[in-house]
Amino acid sequence: MSATCLEIRNLSAVLANGQRVLRSVSLAVEPGEVRALVGESGAGKTMIGKAVLGVLPLSVRIVEGDMLLEGENLGRLSPKARRTLIGTRTALIPQDPLTALNPSRRIGPQMTDRLVRILGWNGERADQRIRQLLEEVQIRDPDRVLKSYPHELSGGMRQRVLIAAAFAAEPRLIVADEPTTALDVTVQKQILRLIAQLQREHGTAILFVTHDLGVVAKISQKVSVLYAGKVVEEAETAALFAAPQHPYTRALMAATPRYTDPLASLKPVDEAVLAGLAAEIAAADRAWRPRHG
Amino acid sequence: MDEARMIRRGLGPRLWLAGGWLLLALLAAIFAPLVAPQDPLAQDLMLERLPPFWMSGAEPGYWLGTDSLGRDLLSRLIFGGRIAFVVAFAAAFAACLVGSTLGLIAGYFGGWADRIISRIVDIWMAFPPVLFAILLVAVLGTGLSSVIIAIAVIDWTRFCRVIRAETMGQSRMDYVENARIAGYGRIGIMLREVLPNVVPSIVALLSLEMGIAVIVEAILSFVNLSISTDDPTWGGIIAEGRLSIHQAWWVLVFPLITLILTVLSFSQFGEALRARFDPVLR
Ligand SMILES: Nc1ncnc2c1ncn2[C@@H]1O[C@H](COP(=O)(O)OP(=O)(O)OP(=O)(O)O)[C@@H](O)[C@H]1O
Ligand SMILES: [Mg+2]
Numbered sequence: 284m285s286a287t288c289l290e291i292r293n294l295s296a297v298l299a300n301g302q303r304v305l306r307s308v309s310l311a312v313e314p315g316e317v318r319a320l321v322g323e324s325g326a327g328k329t330m331i332g333k334a335v336l337g338v339l340p341l342s343v344r345i346v347e348g349d350m351l352l353e354g355e356n357l358g359r360l361s362p363k364a365r366r367t368l369i370g371t372r373t374a375l376i377p378q379d380p381l382t383a384l385n386p387s388r389r390i391g392p393q394m395t396d397r398l399v400r401i402l403g404w405n406g407e408r409a410d411q412r413i414r415q416l417l418e419e420v421q422i423r424d425p426d427r428v429l430k431s432y433p434h435e436l437s438g439g440m441r442q443r444v445l446i447a448a449a450f451a452a453e454p455r456l457i458v459a460d461e462p463t464t465a466l467d468v469t470v471q472k473q474i475l476r477l478i479a480q481l482q483r484e485h486g487t488a489i490l491f492v493t494h495d496l497g498v499v500a501k502i503s504q505k506v507s508v509l510y511a512g513k514v515v516e517e518a519e520t521a522a523l524f525a526a527p528q529h530p531y532t533r534a535l536m537a538a539t540p541r542y543t544d545p546l547a548s549l550k551p552v553d554e555a556v557l558a559g560l561a562a563e564i565a566a567a568d569r570a571w572r573p574r575h576g
Numbered sequence: 577m578d579e580a581r582m583i584r585r586g587l588g589p590r591l592w593l594a595g596g597w598l599l600l601a602l603l604a605a606i607f608a609p610l611v612a613p614q615d616p617l618a619q620d621l622m623l624e625r626l627p628p629f630w631m632s633g634a635e636p637g638y639w640l641g642t643d644s645l646g647r648d649l650l651s652r653l654i655f656g657g658r659i660a661f662v663v664a665f666a667a668a669f670a671a672c673l674v675g676s677t678l679g680l681i682a683g684y685f686g687g688w689a690d691r692i693i694s695r696i697v698d699i700w701m702a703f704p705p706v707l708f709a710i711l712l713v714a715v716l717g718t719g720l721s722s723v724i725i726a727i728a729v730i731d732w733t734r735f736c737r738v739i740r741a742e743t744m745g746q747s748r749m750d751y752v753e754n755a756r757i758a759g760y761g762r763i764g765i766m767l768r769e770v771l772p773n774v775v776p777s778i779v780a781l782l783s784l785e786m787g788i789a790v791i792v793e794a795i796l797s798f799v800n801l802s803i804s805t806d807d808p809t810w811g812g813i814i815a816e817g818r819l820s821i822h823q824a825w826w827v828l829v830f831p832l833i834t835l836i837l838t839v840l841s842f843s844q845f846g847e848a849l850r851a852r853f854d855p856v857l858r
Contacts, residue, residue: 374757
């Protein structure tokens with residue numbers, strides 16, 4: 284049994300004005316597993332991903348908690364060692380495939396660069412690897428794509444390129460931050476299927492950020508439900524859908540359209556549920572004292 | 577990409593006209609001794625104030641006429657171009673190097689570096705530029721290198737401001753974050769990822785700055801603060817032409833046209849180059 288791929292313990296973060304954005308978040312991703320992180324806009328899903336990858340905005344400060352990547356406590360490492368660990372063991376599949384690619388550099392060098400400079404591969408090996416991955420994401424004309432600039436590709440193609448780039452370095456953990464939100468509905472399904480397929484074949488653990496319970500059901504084995512920076516429920520995905528425990532999760536499910544019956548019983552999250560949540564969070568905040576900071 | 581294509585189509589003739597004029601003027605300046613029909617310094621009182629070639633009283637070989645000392649105007653403009661171009665290139669490159677480097681650092685690193693650099697720029701820009709230039713040359717003494725230094729010292733802020741803002745915008749893009757996740761060093765990201773994206777603006781500004789340097793050099797010559805008075809300069813010729821405007825308008829008008837065409841061409845050429853260098857517009 285290998286170490287847990289990613290373990291977040293009690294992570295709290297505040298903005299410069301003291302406002303809490305993460306409230307004692309704990310979650311774990313086992314090797315080869317997909318953990319969905321679901322919640323509405325502003326819940327702090329992206330913040331958690333950025334905290335793990337070490338790219339939090341300067342205005343956000345971690346005030347307590349630990350993050351362990353394959354058993355290594357990120358907070359205890361020197362900045363350089365942390366960068367190297369994150370750079371070699373993780374990758375990001377971003378939300379917006381256009382800005383995630385450098386507009387002034389061709390796709391090919393952008394993709395091979397990381398393998399050559401971070402993993403120390405030679406150029407030929409990197410090139411072969413990239414071509415193999417482009418094939419896996421079903422890009423049929425790799426020569427053209429490798430020579431293109433990002434703006435010359437469609438949104439779907441760019442996201443395929445980024446998926447290929449993320450898997451190319453064989454990371455142990457991929458953070459996928461709403462990887463289909465910026466795409467056409469028709470392309471969304473293909474991209475989702477592609478990520479699921481590569482995940483299975485490569486056995487990569489994924490922290491999959493989304494606000495869409497439909498996506499959660501399709502791709503993940505475990506799920507954490509986030510509200511206002513607090514994990515309100517966590518469960519195996521099947522169990523969550525069978526018997527959601529927290530009123531917020533139930534309300535969220537009621538607010539998600541079903542493919543079988545898209546118009547049935549669609550209702551916004553109940554006022555009473557939100558009021559209950561607000562009280563829950565206020566109580567937790569009153570009880571909360573950061574251990575350091 | 578329709579918009580991009582429109583921009584490119586619009587820039588086509590401008591690029592060729594501006595580039596063509598600059599190339600012509602530059603070649604003439606480089607090969608001045610070969611192409612100038614006369615010695616630009618040779619005075620001949622018998623030939624004073626000859627009109628340009630299409631007017632009656634013109635002499636063959638003196639295409640644009642002569643000034644009040646009988647010196648050939650075309651030859652003086654061609655030789656004046658030498659100083660104009662040397663100043664344009666040297667001053668613009670120096671201003672660009674200093675300003676772009678500081679702008680890149682301020683925009684990319686932010687924080688203290690940005691606060692210090694931006695404050696210096698603010699203070700610098702509080703001085704009226706032409707007065708600043710005159711003051712500097714007065715202190716440094718006249719001469720080619722003082723003029724170049726003066727222009728660079730004054731105008732690096734133009735590069736700094738624009739490049740800082742652009743770098744800041746680029747630094748917020750996800751591809752920079754991606755590079756940080758991959759573990760690239762800060763300076764590596766600045767030079768390899770961000771810099772290529774601000775190069776189009778640097779190129780456009782560089783060309784614009786060359787035009788500005790030409791003007792400033794002309795102004796300095798005009799107020800007699802530039803190079804030695806013997807060598808013809810566009811500003812110097814304009815200053816002389818102003819005195820004889822009623823007897824020989826051409827001595828004022830032709831150098832003015834030359835100056836304006838050159839300055840306009842530099843700025844148009846810069847815009848066209850920006851579009852060329854920008855992969856999104858290309
Ligand atoms: N750069 C920043 N500086 C300060 N606060 C920020 C910054 N970015 C986001 N926030 C705040 O942090 C909170 C969490 O934001 P986050 O982006 O993690 O939400 P999210 O769950 O990813 O939402 P979405 O579904 O819209 O992407 C929000 O309240 C947001 O306003
Ligand atoms: Mg987000």
